[in-house]
Amino acid sequence: SLPEEAFKKGLANPLNSGGFLPNLLGTMLPPSDPSLAEEVSAAELGEPQSSSEAEDDDRGRSCDRDIPLEKTHVVAEAVMKLGANLLRQVELENGKGNLFFSPLSISLALAHLALGAANRTEEQLLKALQVESVPCPHQALRTVSQHLRQTLSIAARLYLQKGFPVKEQFLEDSEKFYGAKPATLSGNSEADLAVINTWVKDATHGQIPTMLTELPASVVMLLLNAVHFRGFWKTKFDPLLTEPDTFYLDDEFTVSVEMMRARVYPLSWFNLEAQDVQVARFPFKGNTSFVAILPNHPEQNFSRLLSDLSQANFQSHFPKERPTMVKMPKLHLQHHLNLEQALRQLGLGELFSAPNFHPITEGPLVVSSVQHRAALELSEDGVEASAATSVSMFRSLSVFNLNQPFLFIIQEDTTGIPLFLGAIRNPNPSAPQERKTSDCAVGGDGKLFPCSTDQEKP
Structure with a gap:
């Protein structure tokens, strides 16, 4: 199955029927049947509203030049920081279960929303995205997205209710920067729901067959956006070596898992002593990698660890590959996150009460919900989805478990x-x-790992 996200965001008119009118922002692949939605011009959506040139200049839309890829490194840093911040907030809210999400997908979705925001609302979004000091952030994200399309699929669709007055500039910029073309909803909630869920199902290769269970009749806007990645290991694992093994949940409990194995795997990895972690990079074919970060103590705080690693610039420490005995559990994850509380904690509470979305329309809009869906399968073939530092190297046959x-x-x-x-x-x-x-020591690095009495010896 494929890693894909469904990131949903609702924009609503708080004055209509005394409640919020959901507008959903989701992350999907483009439909295999383009007839699922009718692409329309701004004129068909209602009386188009114009934006003044002064407003365009004030919001940085005069950045017409392309930004070279080598000048977008700040985008990677920003996406990682947002990911660490979200991980921290979600951990506080949801406890210590498995988590899986796409910082890239969420960043693109929030940035697209910032495209339709003004004044303090726009400032808060750009600050949460860690790009408030980046010149022309939408252009920078477009450059990054265009580069990433060589590796994964990124697509968007903008659904609007007939008669909903949207400013032409927002429609133009949505397509220009985020590839979101407008399409109309019929006004029949049951029919629209079927169209949206079919789009999602086709876009995610059947992995998310039902994104929505209901669609309020008063919906005014729906944005679907998708990131999809499929990777194959540069060095595959032999399925014949996969067998049940012990996974140590903490200092007290274990669970049996299907563990992939390789007796001699070409692996680049190192030990960061300051953070007390081991970091390994498993390359996919192409230009992507699976980076595993293994704390030496299971109770370490993951979100703090990720922030510390980002500041330590751990990406620069990867040595040459060396023969390593590897064990990696097979994974099959389906994850859904409601991100409203996390975003509130990141300073975006105004989105849900009194935001300024005047670049979209003159009428009042609020965000009614923010949800994220993700799926991942990690197998022998690969994956389908999306201070001072001391570095130690080891000469003997190493183990990464x-x-x-x-x-x-x-x-x-x-x-x-x-x-x-x-x-x-x-x-x-x-x-x-x-x-x-019991505990025992394994591997040539002298590190202590929990192990059972029947553990395979290197």
Whole structure:
């Protein structure tokens, strides 16, 4: 199955029927049947509203030049910071289960929303995105997106209710920067719901068959956006070596998981002593990698660790590949996040009460919900989805064993953009947990790892 996200965001008119009118922003692939939605011009959506040239200049729309890719490194840093901030907030809200989401997808969605925001609302969005000091942020994101399309699929669709007055500049910029073409909703909620869910199902290759269970009749705007990635290991794992093994949840409990194995795997990895973690890079074919971050102590705070690693510029420490004995659990994740509370904690509470979306329309709009969906399968073939530093190297045959809670990043290597981010605390949550039996030392690096009495010897 494919890693794909469904990131939903609702814009609503708070004065209509005394409630919010959901507008959903989702992350999907383009439909295989383009007739699912009728592309329309601004004139068909209602009386188009114009934007003044002064307003355009004030909002930085005079940045018509293309930005070279080499000048967009700040975008990668910003996306990683947003990912770490969201991980921290979601951990506080949801506890310590598995997490999987796309910082890239969420960044693109919030940036698209910022395109339709003004004054303090726009400032708050750009600050949360960590791009408030980036000149021409929409142009920078467009450059990055165009580069990433060599590796993954990024697409968007903008649905609007007939008669909803949208400013032409927002429609033009939505397509220019984020590739979101406008299409009309029929006004029949049941028919529109079927069209949207069919689009989503086709876009995600059937992985998200039902994005919405209901669509309020008063909906005014719906934006669907998709990021999809499929990666194959540069060095595959042998399925014949995959077998049940022990995963150590903490200092007390274990669970049985399907563990992929390689006795001699060409792996680039190192130990960061200041953060007390091991970091390894498993390359995919092409220009992407699966970066695994293994804390030496399972109870380490994942979000703080990710922030510390970003500041330590850990990407610059990867050594040459060396023969390594590897164990990695197979993963199959389906994850849904309601991000409203997390975004409120990041300073975006105004989105849900009294934002300024005048670049979209003169009427009042608010965000009614923010949701994110993601799916991932990690198997022998690959993956489908999306202070001072001391570095230690080891000369003897090394072992990299993902048999306790770990973080991972699926990244594009040229830009360092984190496409997907995951925190795995239990790869097999449906299996019964058992009490841990013993500890022992494994590998030529002298590091201590929890292990059972029947653990395979290197």
